[in-house]
Amino acid sequence: MISEEKPRRKGGRTRKREQIKNAVPVHHPPLVRKIPIYEVLNEEGVELVHDFAMRVLEQVGCDFRDEESLDFWRKTDAEIDGQRVRVGRDSLMELVGHAPSSYIQHARNPERTVKVGDGHTVIAPSYGPPFVLDMDGERRYATLDDLNNFQKLNHMASSVHIAGGPIVEPVDIPVPCRHLHMAYSGLKYSDKPIVGNVTARNRAEDTVEMMKIVFGEQFATNHTVTSSLINGNSPLVWDSTMLDALKVYAQNNQAVLVSPFSMTAASTPASNVGTIGVVVAEALIAIALAQIVRPGCPMLFGLPSMTVALNTGAPVHGSPDSAMVQLMANQMARRYRLPHRAIMNVATSKCVDIQAGYDSMWGIMPCFLSEANWLTMSGGLIEGSLTQSYAKTLIDFEQLDAFYHFAQGNSFDDLEEIFETVKHVGPGGHFLGEAHTRKSNLFIFPSQNNVTYEQWEADGKKDSARVGLDRARDWLNRYEAPAMDRSLDQALLEFIRKKTRELPKTVT
């Protein structure tokens, strides 16, 4: 898949410029935490949640609004009553047990291929906002250009491992062919593993077809080359659109992120424990279905974790309760040996303000302190995930780098060298000039302004929203597309043209 063009040799200044350019992006491998996992439930708590979820599936059941899915359930000892499926804990856990605890997702550039689960964590972009807060500070509908831009920015982000998907919805592209352009955007502007489409059965199938073009038919059927998100309708309903996508991807051994759409106090109980209990039930029964479709196909367990503000009825991102739910979700995922997908970085704020930072941190913190394996929403989301901000994207990326650094934990390897340095510096001295200090790998936020107030004032009193915008412009200027073989590019574009021609005239 990699370009076979040989680089031409270049002279002095050009080479140096290219070396500097090539210095970015740095690509961090999937995170393997060296810090302890923060657990908010003890073993008894985990088993109480498990038992609650099992009782929900045994006594209340879950609705599958899809005949084909019900047919799959009829192959088991589940009790079917209309669309309602009730399943006993032994059968359920046996099915769930087929899902692997980790999987490899291949990228078109093999160096970007990642392991997800079993202690390995990847970071994925935003998902689904129809609006952007653009370079001019205007909130408007997102376009394909915006999507391409955000693919580029995520491609360049050192701590982002995944590309593709609707980082923003390209609203200027008609819905019936939008998925084709979204898949192309992710494949073209990044060489990281990609997220697939789920909005209709044929769109999931098209995604699989495009991946076969990239990886070859046989490879793409036996290996995982996409991960795709399906949302449940909490409480306890899975609809046919999502189930179609689930079945298509499962049949093709592609990973599915099974995500009940919990809104605590509205679609799930007004309790963090109650919410996680219902969500576990919803997720496990969908994962079980996929394992009937194709035993062993890769799955992720997770939820968006919002709390509903009872004064307005609005769901909010960024709250201590949703952080608690995320931490519990991780413990439950680990109990079932399933990779865990968590939502990292969404602000309820309408703009890039201090509350946006706090809101986001309530998502980022549990993502990194737990052992969640697929951290979605790498940066930029405001307005409860309706709007993607260029400025916030760049500021948020630095928080990912910071947590990546934090998760490396502490090193005692240089303790004796440090002791000798302390002896050498002595009381009243300073460490700035010491050899040990020069090897420092302490983390400093690139966008954090630490000059004097007077200097900051002279530089135009830029707040960090402005700094983020400047950085977004700078990154897009410096972006270099990863190599893509011309024939592959042509084949993908031809597939898009063909599929678009097949659509009714009215929509193209």
Add this chain to the structure above:
Amino acid sequence: MISEEKPRRKGGRTRKREQIKNAVPVHHPPLVRKIPIYEVLNEEGVELVHDFAMRVLEQVGCDFRDEESLDFWRKTDAEIDGQRVRVGRDSLMELVGHAPSSYIQHARNPERTVKVGDGHTVIAPSYGPPFVLDMDGERRYATLDDLNNFQKLNHMASSVHIAGGPIVEPVDIPVPCRHLHMAYSGLKYSDKPIVGNVTARNRAEDTVEMMKIVFGEQFATNHTVTSSLINGNSPLVWDSTMLDALKVYAQNNQAVLVSPFSMTAASTPASNVGTIGVVVAEALIAIALAQIVRPGCPMLFGLPSMTVALNTGAPVHGSPDSAMVQLMANQMARRYRLPHRAIMNVATSKCVDIQAGYDSMWGIMPCFLSEANWLTMSGGLIEGSLTQSYAKTLIDFEQLDAFYHFAQGNSFDDLEEIFETVKHVGPGGHFLGEAHTRKSNLFIFPSQNNVTYEQWEADGKKDSARVGLDRARDWLNRYEAPAMDRSLDQALLEFIRKKTRELPKTVT
């Protein structure tokens, strides 16, 4: 100390208005965490840091730039060489062992009296900024009016337990009598326990005198009625000003927060482990000195935890490394059974922007996830602690409430009621109208805007810095002074007048 005036009975509307007013402030008791403590060091790591600190004090030593302190050390088996003190681990640990693992700090209103340590945590205001970012968005020198305002705001904050101290420096008051007005400000505008002054021996003594006026001579000498901060000069130096304050407060059984002024990579090694090793040495030897002065006097162990940006040489607040240092500091404090003071909420940002939120969260998070007992900087600090922002203060307070809520952990008490509710709601239903939902105590940020974008736009597109300002104005309008006996007020003012008269004419 409480006003003995009887409240007059009032009629209908007046009473109702007063009831609403009296509904705030809510005062949370000191936090007792029901969540697990997040530990980043294993037992071996804790002992490696301990051994490192002991070797520093045995082999390198610490300078005490104060003859009286050296005389105290001469009463022990420490090795004195000029100002350098080296002390063996057995002697040191024996002295440190006299410091209590918790203490009671009394407030002039007994209902606000707090326990600090042994699982009990209090929150204290900002400390020391000479500037304010004021109600008009202007950065200027702080005045006594500002200090009084911030006393009022902290008094009203439900999760703030402590008052007094230089929440801002009242720069309009001459230095020699500033401490008198600072102490009065804390005592007058709040009835919570207060922070004392440390900038000179006589100022510490004046603080003690004023507390004797409030509590009576005997009570104030036998009980702890102030906690005061002394900063070390890292690496490994304690100066006479701070030692004078330490001795005065220790002699009077008042609590001292012993805080080496670590700046990782400049005043301490460029390593989180190395930093905590040096800081432990610095703090323990000062705590040991206080225990020679008065065995059993209450102490807190802590550090400001900044990282130096090697590109500018500037110390920054808000970094993953300083969060790591704070978490380790808590583990070391617990090893020594000392109450731990941590710094919560300081932004490096120059304004109230998204980076300010992120910066602050890197301080707040380790404060609450560890078992730190005295969390200073309740809200408002920007510019690396040089400026106190009215707007940020109010936004930050909500984060304290959120973490206070988070630290209550999970409840399983209502699990059966939740299960019955899930059965009742069933697949596809919703929980909003359920009896269980109406009892919800989920946390929603008051300043987090969760209305539609269009509504937000129509309301003036206020960012959260603006919302914070509006709230600050509103709180100050609604502030009601806690009762203070008129004779006590007069006695305090008379003491200030007397002390001011005794000062040379040039400074008053």
